[in-house]
Amino acid sequence: MMERTFLARNPSVLIFIALLALFTLAVTVLSEGLGTGFVSTAMVKTLGMTLCFCLIAIAMDLVWGYCGILSLGHFAFFGLGGYMIGMWLMYARTEDIVIASLAGADLPPTEQEIVDAIGTQIFGVVGSSEFPWVWAFADSLLIQLVLVVAVPGLLALVFGWLAFRSRVTGVYLSILTQAMTLALALYLFQNDSGLRGNNGLSGLQNIPGMADTPQSVLSVWFLWASAVALGLGYMFAAWVVSGKFGSVIRGIRDDEARVRFLGYPVEAYKLFVFTITAVMAGIGGALYYPQAGIINPAEVAPIASIYLAVWVAIGGRGRLYGAVIGAAFVSLLSTWFTGGRVPDVDLGFYTIEWVSWWQVALGVSFVLVTLFAPRGIGGLFDLFINRRTPDRHGADLGPDTGSLREKEAET
Amino acid sequence: MSTLLEVSGVSVSFDGFKAINNLSFNIGPAELRAIIGPNGAGKTTFMDIVTGKTRPDEGEVLWGEKNQSLLRLSESQIAQTGIGRKFQRPTVFEDQSVEDNLLLALKKNRSPFSVLVFKKAEADTAAIQALAEDIGLSDQLTRKAGELSHGQKQWLEIGMLLAQDPQLLLVDEPAAGMTLAEREHTTTILKDAAKSRAVVVVEHDMEFVRRLECKVTVLHEGAVLAEGSLDHVTKNQDVIDVYLGR
Ligand SMILES: Nc1ncnc2c1ncn2[C@@H]1O[C@H](COP(=O)(O)OP(=O)(O)O)[C@@H](O)[C@H]1O
Numbered sequence: 001m002m003e004r005t006f007l008a009r010n011p012s013v014l015i016f017i018a019l020l021a022l023f024t025l026a027v028t029v030l031s032e033g034l035g036t037g038f039v040s041t042a043m044v045k046t047l048g049m050t051l052c053f054c055l056i057a058i059a060m061d062l063v064w065g066y067c068g069i070l071s072l073g074h075f076a077f078f079g080l081g082g083y084m085i086g087m088w089l090m091y092a093r094t095e096d097i098v099i100a101s102l103a104g105a106d107l108p109p110t111e112q113e114i115v116d117a118i119g120t121q122i123f124g125v126v127g128s129s130e131f132p133w134v135w136a137f138a139d140s141l142l143i144q145l146v147l148v149v150a151v152p153g154l155l156a157l158v159f160g161w162l163a164f165r166s167r168v169t170g171v172y173l174s175i176l177t178q179a180m181t182l183a184l185a186l187y188l189f190q191n192d193s194g195l196r197g198n199n200g201l202s203g204l205q206n207i208p209g210m211a212d213t214p215q216s217v218l219s220v221w222f223l224w225a226s227a228v229a230l231g232l233g234y235m236f237a238a239w240v241v242s243g244k245f246g247s248v249i250r251g252i253r254d255d256e257a258r259v260r261f262l263g264y265p266v267e268a269y270k271l272f273v274f275t276i277t278a279v280m281a282g283i284g285g286a287l288y289y290p291q292a293g294i295i296n297p298a299e300v301a302p303i304a305s306i307y308l309a310v311w312v313a314i315g316g317r318g319r320l321y322g323a324v325i326g327a328a329f330v331s332l333l334s335t336w337f338t339g340g341r342v343p344d345v346d347l348g349f350y351t352i353e354w355v356s357w358w359q360v361a362l363g364v365s366f367v368l369v370t371l372f373a374p375r376g377i378g379g380l381f382d383l384f385i386n387r388r389t390p391d392r393h394g395a396d397l398g399p400d401t402g403s404l405r406e407k408e409a410e411t
Numbered sequence: 412m413s414t415l416l417e418v419s420g421v422s423v424s425f426d427g428f429k430a431i432n433n434l435s436f437n438i439g440p441a442e443l444r445a446i447i448g449p450n451g452a453g454k455t456t457f458m459d460i461v462t463g464k465t466r467p468d469e470g471e472v473l474w475g476e477k478n479q480s481l482l483r484l485s486e487s488q489i490a491q492t493g494i495g496r497k498f499q500r501p502t503v504f505e506d507q508s509v510e511d512n513l514l515l516a517l518k519k520n521r522s523p524f525s526v527l528v529f530k531k532a533e534a535d536t537a538a539i540q541a542l543a544e545d546i547g548l549s550d551q552l553t554r555k556a557g558e559l560s561h562g563q564k565q566w567l568e569i570g571m572l573l574a575q576d577p578q579l580l581l582v583d584e585p586a587a588g589m590t591l592a593e594r595e596h597t598t599t600i601l602k603d604a605a606k607s608r609a610v611v612v613v614e615h616d617m618e619f620v621r622r623l624e625c626k627v628t629v630l631h632e633g634a635v636l637a638e639g640s641l642d643h644v645t646k647n648q649d650v651i652d653v654y655l656g657r
């Protein structure tokens with residue numbers, strides 16, 4: 001049997017990429033910045049951010065749906081990616097402003113004066129003007145971009161090494177990842193953490209050196225960047241899970257001890273998946289926060305990572321498009337419900353206000369999906385195709401090309 | 412005769428209960444050996460110790476030409492040195508095809524990076540075909556392992572063991588839940604396997620053990636009670652008392 005190419009074996013990847021491209025194009029054509037203006041800039045940003053959520057959902061599906069590690073800490077990595085790019089954005093933009101304001105002075109400002117002025121601007125809110133050590137490379141876009149990948153990756157590597165090495169699994173591991181997120185959030189909340197405490201980093205939507213480009217155009221660029229990242233992330237994840245590696249990690253999910261007795265170093269596989277998905281989450285965050293405009297420690301709160309698990313469960317774990325559907329569907333619905341524009345339901349004796357009741361509705365649907373539709377929304381596709389088409393084997397059983405083939409009929 | 416595996420003076424207790432009590436046991440290369448003994452005799456625990464699942468409180472387990480101690484290795488390292496294990500309850504990856512199960516077991520580099528870039532070669536497909544032939548599953552390759560019958564799952568697991576190409580095979584109750592015809596086939600597979608490697612079979616069923624025509628070790632309360640041919644051990648009064656004449 002000939003080995004077919006990766007895309008031929010995984011037609012769902014092509015379909016996904018095509019749909020993603022179509023979606024991004026459509027939004028561009030309808031955008032305020034580059035198109036007819038039917039879709040507002042705020043909406044373009046929301047859609048771009050949703051694509052970033054889809055990316056982290058794929059990471060979550062890889063680590064949970066395929067490898068069986070219920071991490072409740074991936075939003076910490078997402079947030080760290082955001083903080084890393086946020087530092088450069090804030091530094092470089094403040095630098096532009098400071099230089100412009102000092103330009104009128106009689107004496108040209110010295111290097112040190114500029115740095116001091118930037119420090120005062122950025123850290124004034126936390127009563128300081130000194131640059132903390134974590135800002136050491138904030139003036140270099142290149143280094144901060146490397147840190148977007150390196151900081152979440154290293155944290156995941158160290159945390160995962162400690163946890164997996166001591167064979168922590170199941171609910172204990174989930175609790176441990178929650179503890180990690182909580183610790184990170186509490187640390188970031190402190191004013192002397194060096195990242196402006198609960199103020200977080202703001203003004204991130206203003207891209208340094210692009211003061212003349214309106215937000216309506218920038219938002220479309222970020223939409224495209226997010227779409228490209230999502231497309232690449234999807235292809236990467238599909239490649240990882242489609243081969244023998246995917247077979248091993250699904251084996252780990254279903255029976256870890258058995259995989260060990262086959263001679264596979266299970267801990268190394270888990271560490272690999274945990275780290276690589278943390279990096280994906282970091283990249284997602286680095287694209288998300290320039291669109292959101294602000295990042296603060298609340299974004300890293302443990303609850304965010306729990307929502308992530310809910311998205312993936314509702315979308316259908318163990319299938320990549322399920323994770324994407326879940327993240328897009330639930331987060332957009334959530335934006336809509338919490339946006340305050342959904343009419344309240346008047347029951348006569350009680351009025352349901354969606355802004356507060358949406359959380360309850362989400363919680364209930366999560367329980368319902370877990371109990372009655374463990375395959376999630378993605379499972380609906382099975383009803384249509386009944387069986388994954390790329391898995392066709394053998395000759396046709398009947399005269400029609402559409403009829404079941406030999407091997408399919410057995411299952 | 413040189414020894415492949417040497418277990419000496421091994422003891423292990425669970426909450427004060429001695430499951431294995433000063434057990435010593437040798438097996439040579441290319442030897443077929445049956446271990447019998449009543450329920451709770453410690454047969455499965457013995458396999459757990461050799462494969463690294465359970466750490467003994469005392470004793471030593473030495474392996475191969477160089478007398479390497481297995482007690483310092485992890486489960487996956489022990490498997491990589493050439494010890495394969497079939498569990499009492501058939502454990503195959505039910506959600507994956509028979510072919511994928513065999514491919515997982517096939518002797519290859521096990522590190523994450525080499526597995527990530529692994530591409531199935533013609534030779535691998537042929538090897539899987541040949542294995543499937545041996546275990547009578549060649550027309551089931553594309554089926555999910557979860558859909559196989561109990562006996563077929565046992566065979567698939569034996570096939571996965573053979574795919575690992577180990578020097579020592581530990582087989583825990585391979586005939587459980589098999590029909591008479593399936594048992595005979597299993598005997599053939601095991602005897603064939605023992606031509607080029609050591610095979611240790613734990614079994615309850617005397618008829619099955621008789622058909623293996625090999626040296627038998629009787630285990631009782633975590634220690635060796637008797638050793639020798641099946642006829643020899645079945646004449647042993649101790650064995651009759653604790654096992655046969657129940
Ligand atoms: N992990 C464990 N914890 C406690 N007791 C155990 C454990 N594993 C085995 N035992 C006990 O050790 C004894 C030997 O068990 P086992 O090796 O499974 O016997 P068998 O010869 O039937 O395979 C039994 O009494 C069993 O209850």
Ligand SMILES: [Mg+2]
Pocket residue numbers: 454455456499
């Ligand atoms: Mg047993």
